[in-house]
Amino acid sequence: MSDSIHYELQYLDLMRRIWVEGDERVDRTGVGTRSLFGETMRFSLQDDAIPLLTTKRVYWKTALRELLWFLTGDTNIRPLIAQGVRIWTDWPLDRYRRETGDEIGAEAFEARILDDADFGAQWGDLGPVYGHQWVNWPRYEPAGDGLFRRAAQGHNQIAALIDSLRDNPGSRRHIFTGWNVADLDRMALPPCHMTYQFHVRSDGGLSCLLFQRSCDLGLGFAFNVFEAALLTRMIAQQCDLHAHELIWTGGDVHLYLNHAELVEAQLARVPAGSPKLRILRRPASIFDYRFEDFAVENYAPQAHIAAPVAV
Template sequence: MRRIWVEGDERVDRTGVGTRSLFGETMRFSLRDDAIPLLTTKRVYWKTALRELLWFLTGDTNIRPLVAQGVRIWTDWPLEKYRRETGEAISAEDFEARVIADEAFAAQWGDLGPVYGHQWVNWPRYEPAGEGLFRRAAQGHNQIAALVEGLRNNPGSRRHIFTGWNVADLDRMALPPCHMTYQFHVRSDGGLSCLLFQRSCDLGLGFAFNVFEAALLTRMIAQQCDLTAHELVWTGGDVHLYLNHQELVEQQLSRVPEGAPKLRILRRPDSIFDYKFEDFTVESYAPQAHIPAPVAV
């Protein structure tokens, strides 16, 4: 954060807010002994991040189940679209209330397009329809299921990869995937490591969720494959701070990290898709105060 704020290249970005950024940065986090990368210099709402990851694994792309759980991190995109297309100056609270109360309204305005979860577990497949034509198959390719199967049966492979970057679907997504490609590696001692490539990283806000969820997913996959979590390697393409996050940056840089949070998985379900919110707990996490900052849409 300090390097970006002091040395970063100041650039105009898609949102119009402006950023300072560095390109091609890497960090490594040990996952041994239940370690989990959670920032301690500000509060990270890890329960919200957990709910988001479990939502990804369902393949759902509508904000309705998230909003029903009090998770509002995806509301801004469909809300902005609704306001733009209808001209109605509705509040976020009223929009979310309508999404929860009205299934038809949610179907029309709450969907984000084929974002993360859809690509993870239902990547489009096409099958012959005769006369040289093809039709979309009823069930797409489940990259997560294939990953688990591959790790179990061929741990030495260098092809343990899944991605959300489906070029054909990008223009239909509310937001193209930022944390886009994951690769897994099994050590000779049974340790499982994950390398996440993130094309675009909002270091002030999004990163804390992204790195926690990647580590969490690695822990879940390790459990399902009778492996032990070893390391998360995070690589960012455009790693940036928004210019309107000065207060967040200054406050966070003035704080001293402390503590060593642990993530415990309390149950081993039958599959990677059967985990529940109550299967996880975080211990020894005593963060400093939350630092609010605006989201650039």
């Protein structure tokens, strides 16, 4: 985007087009959506720029904690709840209610996840979602007699990506994905932000292209674009590169029909400001970053806009 055109205007334009022109469809959740298919936005990451939405408050600290959790490979919500992050609770809670008939409340469910390790292990697990595929993609090794067994350690796509960017920056294979067909049925939610490709410019600029198969533009997008930009910044630092651009491409980009108040409120606002993300320390590896290693500056968003999550 041009320096004279605020990066968020393309987001608001897409929101307006979906709400006015989108195809109205029945979706998996039963809530219903309006959607457009195949949309792209570009965000500069130069000079510490970070694409945080300013027309509503984005809880970037929660998004940061989620991304760091992904990089651990953990798939249980227990460590998230311990940090006050509740964005993944709805899916295991829904499963628990369906399978047990116990209409427990979300807060009581989270408290039990924290207080009872066995309960947490059984009911807090999301299946092999994002982080598992990112750093522990299943590998199989010969077990004799034509048989194979699962290897103790899977393929770490993130570590391999870092090595690839360092050793062969001109490659067109700097890719990782969460879309493991064999594991989809065991995931609480198949990956929405699913495939990331990276490109190194001749001047050392690192760009990321994220393909997102399904995007809740009203709620999820703000986290998705922030985390993709944040990850690009982290990878650039680890590879002695500088972040250049994030290109976001969405397949089914939609707004839920029960988000009318959110859409109308946000479209009435004018974006302003240029937030910056500072990385305060360079750890030994991509897996050693801590929450306190990051600071967001010059972020003065307008008020948060609440809206229900469709499960």
